Amino acid sequence: MPIEALDPVAAVRRFNRFYTRAIGVLEKGYLGTPYTVAEGRVLYEIATADGVTAKEIGEITGLDAGYLSRIVGRLERDGVVAREPSVRDGRSTVLRLTARGAEVFPPFDHRSAALVEGLIGALSGAERSRLTSAMAEIEQLLGARPSASVLLRRHRPGDMGWITERHGILYAREYGWNGHIEAVTARICADFLDGHDPERERCWIAEREGERLGCVFLVQDDAAHVARLRLLMVEPAARGVKLGKRLVAECVDFARAAGYREVVLWTHAVLTTARAIYAAEGFRLEDAWTHDDFGAPEVSETWRLSL
Template identity: 50%
Template sequence: MTINGTEDPIAAVRAFNRFYTRKLGVLDQHLGKTPFSLSEARVLYELAHRDDLAAKEIGNELGLDPGYLSRIVQSFDEKGLITRTPLPADRRQYQLSLTAKGRQTFAKLNLSSQNEVAAMLAQLSADDAARLTQAMATIEATLEQRPGRPAAVMLRSHRVGDMGWVISRQGAAYAADYGWDISYEALVAEICAQFIRNYDPAREHCWIAEVGGEPVGSVFLVKATDEIAKLRLLQVEKKARGLGVGRALVEQCIHGARERGYRRMTLWTQSILVAARGIYKSTGFELVKEEKHHSFGADLIGETWERDL
């Protein structure tokens, strides 16, 4: 709809919502072949990706009516999909966990959903698929401001030219800040080249942080195994430090890993990267391994950090 030659933004958003709702219905048709409604599938998803949730928490986050949620929980309990444990602080509230049968049930639903999306993307060219996922990331980043992300910071998907920027800025930043030699830039180039060659949008992603339309940071989510995601190449430009960019990138990476069905996340960093280590610790990662090594022209202590999703 246009008004005086200009598109009415309200009408545009409503039109997109109608289109996307129809498309979402197509993608979720597989639910009609199972005993689960879309709301029930959403509850299963939350329980599969977050441990020991209270029923009230799920209801609040999904916007479900308490009575309707209670019926869903009762149905799951009768089918042996969940366990219910009264909360010590309030015996009227229950902590929910999936049973082994519940996890198997979710795995089948999740695989079906992934196959539906893969079939849709398979109809698109590689360029169109990239444009689609980039547009989705832009919509999400614009509408959903997560804690720690200032309004001035925008996270978007990678596009043509970004890998060159990542390689250049990573090499220059670590040389300036820590005296690392060009072998580190070579490593970053290898990681970026592998990411481009093997890119699977259903399992991997790169986010670029922008302030005022200018790139100021990046992070990569890559597949380690079917169950484990790996966070790589977190970097924030000096001029953007203190704006919450690094934390926003890490939180987005964690969120992206959950959305893609991973169960655990890992990363490798160095003990001298104090700011990054602080972000990892505050977002739930734990140090699990340390090892001295000589790389990039420097004596370093490599660290492996991990967290459950």
């Protein structure tokens, strides 16, 4: 029977039966692992966040608190997940992968991606576009939650390309800057990948339900006691919910914990929203000069925060 001929309830149920079979949801061990789909989803949320609470995972996944607690307990017993005190709130704990978990998760994640690629591998570019558009419409019609929690996670493969692309597009669209901003961003990203110290330097990606919404970096400056905040960016769709403030606060907290005494940054007078965030966090304007590297005269600024 053509799916168009089914009533909406029957059509959705038919699609669910097709898709759960296609992605192997009904298998006892999902993707050849000892974990169920629900356990794999919880593992994914922990692995892709830079410290996440059980409550946040519950908000993202909709899992019952008791069921979620049992899943986390199993992951802890398996030695792939551990609890540690939250840097931002000493009264709570966050979940992170252990060294064993860091070995277990990548193959799991790669198998998941390979499964999807196997499903869509035979589709043409136009067919893939139709597929993603249809899925986006399903999410919209069935009430995808725009208020779902935004997680901050560490970078992973593909993020640096996204950061470079979005900086080039957004600064060109919003301020008319030329391609030099993309070149600057690419060099910063490449330098970070080539030699960052994970104990003292970090990139955070803001993500909601798999969609990247923003980023920021903290790296060591020329002096060992000074950190530099770089490449703060928030997607237009995620503005107005204090995500930029959260990213900057995360940098400052990390800088304190890493033993830095100062945080410095480079920005521009035209970036009024970012400047307001820096000022609210306690940064002070230290220097200003004019350049035309991005196609027209812009006022550059150095801001500094004493920790």
